[in-house]
Amino acid sequence: MQGLEIRQGTVYEEIGTEKRFLLIHHNPMNLCSLLLRADGAGAPYDPARPERISVDEIIELRRSGKYRELGDVPAAEFRALLKALLDAGAACEEDLPFLEALLRE
Numbered sequence: 001m002q003g004l005e006i007r008q009g010t011v012y013e014e015i016g017t018e019k020r021f022l023l024i025h026h027n028p029m030n031l032c033s034l035l036l037r038a039d040g041a042g043a044p045y046d047p048a049r050p051e052r053i054s055v056d057e058i059i060e061l062r063r064s065g066k067y068r069e070l071g072d073v074p075a076a077e078f079r080a081l082l083k084a085l086l087d088a089g090a091a092c093e094e095d096l097p098f099l100e101a102l103l104r105e
Contacts, residue, residue: 008102009078012067013041020045022073022081023058024102031055034095036081047084050091079103 013020018041024034035053036045061067073081082103085091091099 007072009073009075009081011070011073012061013070014067015065020070023053024050024082024085024099033058034085034091036085045081047081048088048090050085050095052092 008023008025010023011020012023020038020041020043022036022038022045024036031054033053033055035051036047037049037051038045062069072078082099086096086099086103
């Protein structure tokens with residue numbers, strides 16, 4: 001039996017608009033992830049406006065057919081985004097220990 005793999009930094013692109021979002025699975029035990037948005041291909045992700053997203057919402061986004069998965073950002077870019085997210089001070093207090101743990105990995 002294969003174990004559950006929780007990928008980090010997976011990017012999805014809205015078909016037709018090139019708007020993108022990146023997922024940070026910071027608290028899988030709470031079935032909660034964070035989403036960072038970018039306005040288009042090549043646009044930066046906005047670490048000052050993280051959005052909480054539930055597993056059910058992620059499943060619905062994937063099933064909708066409105067988004068295509070573009071793969072994961074490289075590890076160095078993911079770490080830089082985590083640091084920018086923490087530095088922006090926009091994450092909820094309860095999310096901070098999980099984000100800090102991800103940064104230490």
